[in-house]
Amino acid sequence: MKEEQSSLLLKSSSLFPPPQGVKLSYGTAGFRADASILKSTVYRVGILAALRSLKTQSVVGLMITASHNKVTDNGIKIVDPSGGMLSQEWEPFADQLANAQTPEALLSLITEFVKKENIPLDGVQSAKILLGRDTRPSGQSLLEAAKQGISSIFGAIALDLGILTTPQLHWMVRARNKGLKATEPAYFEQISSSFRCLIDLIPNETKCNKTDNTVVVDGADGVGGDKLEVLKNMLTGLVMEVRNFGKGGGLLNDGVGADFVQKEKVVPRGFGSDDVGIRCASLDGDADRLVYFLVPTSGNSKIDLVDGDKILSLFALFIKEQQSILTKEGNEKSNSNFQARLGIVQTAYANGASTDYLKQLGLEVISTPTGVKHLHEKAAQFDIGIYFEANGHGTILFSESYLSWLEARKNELGLVSEGSEQQKAALRLLSISNLINQAVGDALSCLLLVEAILQHKGWSIHKWNELYQDLPSRQLKVKVVDRTAVVTANAETLVVSPPGIQEAIDAETAKYPKGRCFIRPSGTEDVIRVYAEASTQEAADSLANSVAKVVDQFLGFGSSGQ
Numbered sequence: 001m002k003e004e005q006s007s008l009l010l011k012s013s014s015l016f017p018p019p020q021g022v023k024l025s026y027g028t029a030g031f032r033a034d035a036s037i038l039k040s041t042v043y044r045v046g047i048l049a050a051l052r053s054l055k056t057q058s059v060v061g062l063m064i065t066a067s068h069n070k071v072t073d074n075g076i077k078i079v080d081p082s083g084g085m086l087s088q089e090w091e092p093f094a095d096q097l098a099n100a101q102t103p104e105a106l107l108s109l110i111t112e113f114v115k116k117e118n119i120p121l122d123g124v125q126s127a128k129i130l131l132g133r134d135t136r137p138s139g140q141s142l143l144e145a146a147k148q149g150i151s152s153i154f155g156a157i158a159l160d161l162g163i164l165t166t167p168q169l170h171w172m173v174r175a176r177n178k179g180l181k182a183t184e185p186a187y188f189e190q191i192s193s194s195f196r197c198l199i200d201l202i203p204n205e206t207k208c209n210k211t212d213n214t215v216v217v218d219g220a221d222g223v224g225g226d227k228l229e230v231l232k233n234m235l236t237g238l239v240m241e242v243r244n245f246g247k248g249g250g251l252l253n254d255g256v257g258a259d260f261v262q263k264e265k266v267v268p269r270g271f272g273s274d275d276v277g278i279r280c281a282s283l284d285g286d287a288d289r290l291v292y293f294l295v296p297t298s299g300n301s302k303i304d305l306v307d308g309d310k311i312l313s314l315f316a317l318f319i320k321e322q323q324s325i326l327t328k329e330g331n332e333k334s335n336s337n338f339q340a341r342l343g344i345v346q347t348a349y350a351n352g353a354s355t356d357y358l359k360q361l362g363l364e365v366i367s368t369p370t371g372v373k374h375l376h377e378k379a380a381q382f383d384i385g386i387y388f389e390a391n392g393h394g395t396i397l398f399s400e401s402y403l404s405w406l407e408a409r410k411n412e413l414g415l416v417s418e419g420s421e422q423q424k425a426a427l428r429l430l431s432i433s434n435l436i437n438q439a440v441g442d443a444l445s446c447l448l449l450v451e452a453i454l455q456h457k458g459w460s461i462h463k464w465n466e467l468y469q470d471l472p473s474r475q476l477k478v479k480v481v482d483r484t485a486v487v488t489a490n491a492e493t494l495v496v497s498p499p500g501i502q503e504a505i506d507a508e509t510a511k512y513p514k515g516r517c518f519i520r521p522s523g524t525e526d527v528i529r530v531y532a533e534a535s536t537q538e539a540a541d542s543l544a545n546s547v548a549k550v551v552d553q554f555l556g557f558g559s560s561g562q
């Protein structure tokens, strides 16, 4: 490394001392903590992003957000050139950088890594980093720290794109590296026009029945609500009312948003008795999650949750239907025999009833650890890979080879049977691939796809919700001395350390018919999460509570683990 580069790094890093007594970890989706201690981390991730861009010779992204966490938290994550999450191979280096105690230690880590990875840090190659942030008040000052980190690497340029949803930034990084238009208007144009195509392709029979085309959306008082206000005016065939849109004075994620709705199963702020029976949806704080819900009865805050698993099921059902129309037998041979592999990816948090339903549809279902980085990787191995976390984060990935086949097939059908059902099915699948974010789960594009499918099928939210009945479940959080003491295996369904705890969990679970329960350390909050499922709500609650007690005995503040 050149002398000037080393001294620049030493000088700038001395302005960003790391917080004392805190161990930072890249976690499920980047670094997250109370915003007041994050400046040095964000500065260092700025350096890391510049190195990633140099290494890949492509544009990368930096998103400043803490998603569903409380407003005083913030976080930072890197978007890889593909538009996906940072390659997991670089995560250990991210952890080391964030935790280096002195400017000298930081410099030596960087020097070593640059050498090992063969990164062209000569000032000749340039690096470009797109920066986005959510609406958190701490975003602006953290943005400055990120810029300082980026400008500490010769040749690196930061491009501030302002306030964006996380999926918008992922989309822009991907588009940019594919040489496509990567602006916010281009994003809105793409999703609204592909939504229009799907609406135009609705069969006349259902069009006549005129299904309810109104949806009320809780924007979590964050960036998503704000962006929906723009998007809704570009849509035809859908009436959208946005509440908690971020500029009405409500506090981000405070009794609102997809995480709250999914975990608490009660109405978010601003919703209530007047909404009985209406189709409602909720975004999270950075608009990468979406859940639907309905208020079943007045005078009670309980909701019927239509979660990520059900969105996944609706998507899977529709795609499977379109695929079978497209490959219907008795048609001309040509190149119509592409055996597209359709695969479903879930985590252990997926409701057991959803997995059963998807398997009954004859679909291949696989399970990965929590965090979309894991699900995305698996889904990308299929021609059409649909992945969702129960909390509403997911998307549909189409392989390049399948898309080229589909495009060719659509053109061919246009010549031989213009306007046929088969050609429409091909057009629908192509429109879905343009609507749904190919980089990462995106609440805005998923919302439009759900709406298009419901209109296509002429379904109400009730009808959709009846695809299968969720097994009662309960999620709890337990504060412990050191959550890293819990080590899991088998896609997080088994605890291998501390010894004895899995046996205790098994003993509790065995007491409940259809009981299923697992624990894992959260990668975004300082807690152990407990998930339980059983045949009744009381049983699920009781199982979750007993296992929470087990966790507390083994790892809580009164345990010998302290």
Ligand SMILES: CC(=O)N[C@H]1[C@@H](OP(=O)(O)O)O[C@H](CO)[C@@H](O)[C@@H]1O
Residues within 6 Å of the ligand: 028, 029, 067, 349, 370, 371, 372, 389, 391, 393, 521, 522, 523, 524, 525, 529
């Ligand atoms: C149970 C749960 O909802 N976990 C969430 C949450 O991760 P944890 O590691 O569980 O804190 O935040 C992640 C990032 O948004 C999301 O991917 C994940 O599904």
Ligand SMILES: [Mg+2]
Residues within 6 Å of the ligand: 067, 068, 284, 285, 286, 287, 288, 289
């Ligand atoms: Mg989020």
